[in-house]
Amino acid sequence: MRPDTELNHLLDWVEGLRKRVREIAREWESEEGNLIMILHAIEDELGYVPRGVANELSHELGVPMARIYEVITFYHYFRLVPPGKxxxxxxxxxxxxxxxxxxxxxxxxxxxxxxxxxxxxxxxxxxxxxxxxxxxxxxxxxxxxxxxxxxxxxxxxxxxxxxxxxx
Ligand code: FES
The missing domain is CATH 3.40.30.10 (Glutaredoxin)
Known part of the structure; x- marks a missing residue:
């Protein structure tokens, strides 16, 4: 793949991911304990919670990053790095x-x-x-x-x- 094609592919992927994070955030917005459900949905979809996604969530939900990381690190289920093969x-x-x-x-x-x-x-x-x-x-x-x-x-x-x- 040519480098510019690869970059466009990556940018499309990032935009798609950003859109998906917004959808998930909206889906759970009004639910009690929504942050955990949103993180579960992201973990199920990506296998982990990347920093950029946590950042996007923080903006979407108006929840501080520190709170998001508090939840991620408290529960064993969530990962901050991609799972191995x-x-x-x-x-x-x-x-x-x-x-x-x-x-x-x-x-x-x-x-x-x-x-x-x-x-x-x-x-x-x-x-x-x-x-x-x-x-x-x-x-x-x-x-x-x-x-x-x-x-x-x-x-x-x-x-x-x-x-x-x-x-
Ligand atoms: S302690 Fe029960 S399976 Fe390991």
């Missing part, structure tokens, strides 16, 4: 914690650091700590791209992430 949720609920969830989390972080150091794509994986995912009998457990894996050791995590990247 793969998502890894490490269960830190009591059963998993007692059976070594911390070791799994450390291994995930170690693998991702190694990946970045060796030129892997930054942001390829999104990692989250979550509370009980409802399969304590399989502790310690993690969910990779929506699939639950249990009774894991750090070595198995390494293998799992490697397989996921190859898919």
């Amino acid at each position: 793969h998502t890894v949720k490490v269960c830190m609920g009591t059963a998993c914690y007692l059976k070594g969830a911390n070791d799994l989390l450390e291994e995930v972080e170690r693998q991702l650091k190694q990946l970045e150091a060796t030129g892997g794509h930054q942001g390829e994986f999104s990692v989250e700590n979550v509370r009980c995912i409802g399969c304590c009998g399989m502790a310690p457990a993690i969910v990779v791209d929506g699939e639950t894996h249990g009774r894991l050791c750090p070595k198995a995590v390494e293998e799992l992430l490697k397989q996921q990247r190859e898919k």
Whole structure:
């Protein structure tokens, strides 16, 4: 794509996004607790809440940016950065914690650091700590791209992430 075509494409995308933010803001304007619903709608649509979108919302709703960021950072659900291609949720609920969830989390972080150091794509994986995912009998457990894996050791995590990247 030529650079000017690429720029026009990007500007169209930004304008479309701005229009969509206004639509979402209007849709929820009169509702109680509308800010959270608007942020949910944006998160569902984009996978995160970009700073520019938060800024647009602030103008549309007349709500200070600080208040918007207060809500975004208070709730675990909202992200400020785009999600990675793969998502890894490490269960830190009591059963998993007692059976070594911390070791799994450390291994995930170690693998991702190694990946970045060796030129892997930054942001390829999104990692989250979550509370009980409802399969304590399989502790310690993690969910990779929506699939639950249990009774894991750090070595198995390494293998799992490697397989996921190859898919
Ligand atoms: S504590 Fe991890 S699945 Fe329940």
